[in-house]
Each structure stands twice: as C-alpha cells, then as structure tokens.
Amino acid sequence: MTYAGEITPADAWARLQAEPNTKLIDVRTQAEWVYVGLPDLSALEKQPILVSWQVFPTMARNESFAEQLGGQGIADADVLLFLCRSGVRSKAAAELMTQLGHQQCWNITDGFEGPLDPARHRGATQGWKSAGLPWIQG
Numbered sequence: 001m002t003y004a005g006e007i008t009p010a011d012a013w014a015r016l017q018a019e020p021n022t023k024l025i026d027v028r029t030q031a032e033w034v035y036v037g038l039p040d041l042s043a044l045e046k047q048p049i050l051v052s053w054q055v056f057p058t059m060a061r062n063e064s065f066a067e068q069l070g071g072q073g074i075a076d077a078d079v080l081l082f083l084c085r086s087g088v089r090s091k092a093a094a095e096l097m098t099q100l101g102h103q104q105c106w107n108i109t110d111g112f113e114g115p116l117d118p119a120r121h122r123g124a125t126q127g128w129k130s131a132g133l134p135w136i137q138g
Contacts, residue, residue: 003094007106009131012081017044022079025069027053027093028112032085036113039083040134049074053089065093066100079104083128086111 007015015022024039026048039048051068054061062068074080080102082090087110094105112135114127123129 003091003098003105003107004103005106006087006109007081008109009128009133012083012106012108013131013133015079015081016041016046019079021075021077022081023074024048024081024083024108025090025093026050026083026112027065027089028084029054029056029059031056032112034138036085037129037135037137039112039128040136043134048083053084053093066096069097074102076102077104078102079106081106081108083108084111085113085122086115086127 012024016024024041026033026038029052033050041047049072051065051072052062053065080097082094082105084090087107090111091107094107098105108128110126112128113122114125114130116122117125129135
C-alpha cells in the first residue's frame with residue numbers, strides 16, 4: 001500500500017483551511033523548528049504537530065516516530081499532511097503511517113524550504129516559504 005500522494009504547499013494550506021480533520025505533521029528536527037522556522041497555522045486555529053523523523057545530531061531514524069505521533073491524538077480518519085525541509089523525510093513518514101493503516105497520508109511537495117537554488121540557498125524557489133504561506137521563526 002502506498003501513501004496517498006504528493007500535495008503542493010498551496011493545496012495543503014487549502015485543505016488545512018477547509019477540512020477540520022486535516023493535520024500538518026512537521027517531521028524536521030527541533031533545531032530546524034527553532035532556527036529555520038515553522039508553518040504558522042494560527043489563522044486556521046490549528047498548530048503543526050511536531051514529531052521528528054530523525055534524531056538530531058546523529059540523524060538516526062526516530063524508532064519511536066509512530067508511537068510519538070499516535071500520542072498526539074491522531075485519529076484513523078484524519079488527513080495527515082507530512083512536511084520536512086525538502087520532501088524526503090516527510091515522504092518516508094507518509095509511507096510508514098500508510099503501512100500502519102492510515103488511509104490519508106500526503107507528502108507536501110518540496111517541503112518547508114524546497115531544493116537548493118543556483119546560489120545553493122533554500123526557501124527562494126519552491127516549498128512552503130516560497131509559496132508565500134504563513135510561517136514564523138524562533
């Protein structure tokens with residue numbers, strides 16, 4: 001069974017806005033949340049769910065990921081939108097949660113910052129930030 005698919009940041013925002021049972025799960029590390037920023041869902045009266053896919057600083061896979069996510073009140077019927085820096089970790093998280101029985105697991109394409117641009121910077125060409133969606137830093 002494969003995950004539900006890819007969803008653009010703009011479509012993810014629209015879905016979060018339209019569907020009360022849609023949740024954004026940010027799977028980056030605490031260092032990324034603090035220093036790079038977070039999606040700001042306050043206008044939707046929601047908050048991102050923060051569960052790291054990998055453990056900083058070793059970046060070993062978080063073997064307790066599913067258990068920690070389950071402890072956040074995730075229901076089987078919820079639509080789960082997974083986000084990381086560029087879309088790789090979040091895709092793996094969407095695949096795992098689909099294997100564990102969740103039917104609506106989506107990967108947010110290009111993540112929070114997107115790929116590197118020609119100057120080797122992120123956040124300018126694709127992803128949540130470059131789509132002009134709300135985010136906060138610090």
